[in-house]
Amino acid sequence: MHADMPLQGLEALSVFKAADEVRRDRLFDTLSSRFTTSQASPANGCGTCLKRFLLLDITSLEDDSKRSHQGPMKGNAKMVTRGFSGRRPPAGDARIPPGQHLQRGFPVLSAGPTPRVRTEDWSFTLKHGPRPIKKWNWAEFNALPVTKMTRDIHCVTSWTKFDTPWQGILVDDILADAGVEPPTAFTLAHSLDGYSTNVPTKDLVVGKAMVALLYEGKPITADHGGPARLLVPHLYFWKSAKWVNGLQFTERDEPGFWELRGYHIYGDPWREQRYTNDP
Numbered sequence: 001m002h003a004d005m006p007l008q009g010l011e012a013l014s015v016f017k018a019a020d021e022v023r024r025d026r027l028f029d030t031l032s033s034r035f036t037t038s039q040a041s042p043a044n045g046c047g048t049c050l051k052r053f054l055l056l057d058i059t060s061l062e063d064d065s066k067r068s069h070q071g072p073m074k075g076n077a078k079m080v081t082r083g084f085s086g087r088r089p090p091a092g093d094a095r096i097p098p099g100q101h102l103q104r105g106f107p108v109l110s111a112g113p114t115p116r117v118r119t120e121d122w123s124f125t126l127k128h129g130p131r132p133i134k135k136w137n138w139a140e141f142n143a144l145p146v147t148k149m150t151r152d153i154h155c156v157t158s159w160t161k162f163d164t165p166w167q168g169i170l171v172d173d174i175l176a177d178a179g180v181e182p183p184t185a186f187t188l189a190h191s192l193d194g195y196s197t198n199v200p201t202k203d204l205v206v207g208k209a210m211v212a213l214l215y216e217g218k219p220i221t222a223d224h225g226g227p228a229r230l231l232v233p234h235l236y237f238w239k240s241a242k243w244v245n246g247l248q249f250t251e252r253d254e255p256g257f258w259e260l261r262g263y264h265i266y267g268d269p270w271r272e273q274r275y276t277n278d279p
Contacts, residue, residue: 095152096160097269103159108223111257115192115243119227122192124211125246126178134178138227142213144169144177149210151233153240154269166231168212171204171247184249188256189230192243197256198265199232199239201249208234211244236267236274 096102119138126133136144150165175182182201190196203209212220212231220226225242232239238258259265264273272278 095162097154097272099272099274100154100158100160100269103155103161106161106164106224107155107157107159109155109157110223110242111195112193114222116222117192117227117243122227123245124174124228126174126180127246127248128180128183129248129250133180136177141169141211141228145173146213147173147207147210149212149231149233151231153233153237156236156238156263156267156269156274160269164233165216166210166212167214167217168210168228168231170207170210172207174211174247175205182249184251186250186253188248188250188254189239189241189244190246190248191241192245195241195243195257197230197239197241198250198254198259199230199235200253200266203232203235204247208232234268236264236269238263239267 093102122138123135124141125135146167147170148165148167150163152160152162153164154160182205185201187199187201187204188196189199199209209230209232211228212225213228214220215224220229222243225240225244228244230239230241230244253265255265259276262276264275264278267273
């Protein structure tokens with residue numbers, strides 16, 4: 001096979017499944033380097049593999065000589081996401097959804113380049129359809145009541161991380177400051193880079209979700225969605241939009257970026273709702 005040709009989905013899947021745990025990280029890097037964002041549609045030949053692994057547009061690979069779990073790379077190199085590394089959980093662990101494994105690190109997955117925004121340039125807008133309800137700048141948003149939330153998170157690429165500690169503004173408190181009740185049953189979260197994801201309004205209120213500003217007591221880094229990211233921990237983590245800058249109430253359940261590309265409209269990890277046709 002020509003080195004520049006992508007592995008086809010089923011071939012890549014069989015190679016990956018055949019690999020033992022020691023070789024798995026290197027195979028993941030090989031697969032990642034052979035895919036491009038334009039091949040991410042589930043309709044094309046490599047869709048099966050991409051739908052399984054959520055291989056995204058990774059801009060650089062970790063140097064092979066440093067692949068010994070020594071932590072993040074230094075300098076300009078970015079660490080390739082280890083969506084499938086880590087040990088399988090003990091049988092019967094009630095905190096691990098089906099098809100998931102425990103991850104002690106915090107992998108980074110993004111659909112494109114990481115936006116860098118200064119807090120003095122950041123704002124957050126609440127909308128009903130196209131109509132703005134209220135807009136906050138960084139200082140105004142940080143003046144809202146801050147809540148701590150420690151939750152397990154579950155990525156569609158199959159990793160689960162326990163007890164992640166966040167601080168931020170509950171969606172309930174955003175609505176209270178705007179002086180509104182949820183006007184519709186559906187919401188779109190919007191991000192600085194044009195990303196969007198849909199979440200039923202009921203999954204954002206009653207203490208279920210927040211716009212997170214701190215992780216482990218520190219400002220959220222850009223790679224993890226800072227300065228602010230949505231946190232909806234009971235759904236697959238792609239619903240917790242990075243670089244969030246607005247919530248928009250919609251009259252119908254409008255699919256967002258990944259939902260339009262073959263991912264589930266809801267995304268419940270306990271029901272393994274990864275892809276469009278999953279029940």
